[in-house]
Amino acid sequence: xxxxxxxxxxxxxxxxxxxxxxxxxxxxxxxxxxxxxxxxxxxxxxxxxxxxxxxxxxxxxxxxxxxxxxxxxxxxxxxxxxxxxxxxxxxxxxxxxxxxxxxxxxxxxxxxxxxxxxxxxxxxxxxxxxxxxxxxxxxxxxxxxxxxxxxxxxxxxxxxxxxxxxxxxxxxxxxxxxxxxxxxxxxxxxxxxxxxxxxxxxxxxxxxxxxxxxxxxxxxxxxxxxxxxxxxxxxxxxxxxxxxxxxxxxxxxxxxx
Numbered sequence: 458x459x460x461x462x463x464x465x466x467x468x469x470x471x472x473x474x475x476x477x478x479x480x481x482x483x484x485x486x487x488x489x490x491x492x493x494x495x496x497x498x499x500x501x502x503x504x505x506x507x508x509x510x511x512x513x514x515x516x517x518x519x520x521x522x523x524x525x526x527x528x529x530x531x532x533x534x535x536x537x538x539x540x541x542x543x544x545x546x547x548x549x550x551x552x553x554x555x556x557x558x559x560x561x562x563x564x565x566x567x568x569x570x571x572x573x574x575x576x577x578x579x580x581x582x583x584x585x586x587x588x589x590x591x592x593x594x595x596x597x598x599x600x601x602x603x604x605x606x607x608x609x610x611x612x613x614x615x616x617x618x619x620x621x622x623x624x625x626x627x628x629x630x631x632x633x634x635x636x637x638x639x640x641x642x643x644x645x646x647x648x649x650x651x652x653x654x655x656x657x658x659x660x661x662x663x664x665x666x667x668x669x670x671x672x673x674x675x676x677x678x679x680x681x682x683x684x685x686x687x688x689x690x691x692x693x694x695x696x697x698x699x700x701x702x703x704x705x706x707x708x709x710x711x712x713x714x
Contacts, residue, residue, distance in 0.1 A: 460523050462496040467525045468512050469494075483507055522576065553580040554591040554611065557636075566635045569672060583611065586677060590614040594628045594636060594674065600655035601626070601638055608681045610638055612674025618645065618667060622675075629653070630672035631665055 469479050469490075476494070480487040485504075492498040500508060509516045518524070555578040557565050568574030581593070596608045604610070612628045615621065621643045628638050629651075639653035650664040 461500065461520055462494055464519055464522075464524045465490075465500075465508065466494040468514075472512075483511065521573070552584075552586065552591070553582055554586070554593055555580055556593040556609070557595060559595040559597075559607070566630060566671075569630055583678075586611065587613065591677060592674060593680070594638065596638055596679075600657050600660045601640075602657045604638070604656075604679060605681055605683050607683060608679055610674075610679050611677045613677050615673040615675050618670075618673070620675075621645070621651070621673065626676040628674040628676075629665070629670055632669040632671060634665070 469476070474482070476487050476490045480490045483490070483504075489498075493500055493504075505516050505519065508519060512519070514524075555575060557578065583591075591611055591613050593609045593611050596604050596606065596610055598606055610626075610628055615627070621627070621641060623641070623643045625641060626638065627641050628636065629641075630636055637653065640656060642652035642654065644650050644652055644664070645667050648664075649668070650666050651670065652662055652664050654662045
């Protein structure tokens with residue numbers, strides 16, 4: 458329980474409530490709250506359940522993780538028993554993003570909901586990113602040309618599935634296919650699925666039921682680890698033009714219907 462006292466104090470502070478108000482909300486004395494926050498006593502099982510309900514965080518997150526890394530209350534609930542690890546900051550209060558390493562990307566499906574796995578990932582700072590929770594994912598293969606094999610896509614976590622934008626690219630963590638980076642067409646209202654398309658038309662489109670999508674990260678930017686050749690740049694510009702035209706035609710087709 459080495460983190461519980463500092464977590465209680467920090468989470469209370471993030472909610473902007475005094476010890477008096479916090480104690481009233483939990484129907485305990487202020488001295489009891491003070492005792493928890495100063496580490497002079499540990500919460501009982503019953504109190505841990507109350508704290509879990511109050512902060513909307515699983516008990517194991519409260520006990521086993523240093524939550525003082527969070528600079529706001531942006532813990533994202535996914536189902537009843539897991540949360541996306543909070544936005545972390547460095548000593549200069551700059552947002553940090555986790556990097557999923559190439560060699561360990563296959564294991565992300567097993568560890569994506571484990572705060573300890575996420576906490577041990579390397580982190581980088583990209584000050585130009587918009588607000589939100591971001592993560593860096595390695596790209597494999599050539600299905601999303603001109604994105605090169607070995608590049609990294611930085612994605613913003615999408616909590617509300619109604620925000621999925623047709624024609625945009627996303628990193629998806631799916632139940633059966635693991636981690637994929639695709640252009641997405643939102644068919645949730647039509648048949649409860651997402652149509653996933655590769656920009657490289659050698660690969661076939663396929664649909665994934667929305668209930669098999671475990672995580673969704675909207676493209677923010679990419680980091681290439683290899684230099685493009687002059688010929689590749691010519692081809693990629695042509696491909697990009699046709700892809701953009703295809704997206705516009707699809708949007709027009711939907712409007713006409």
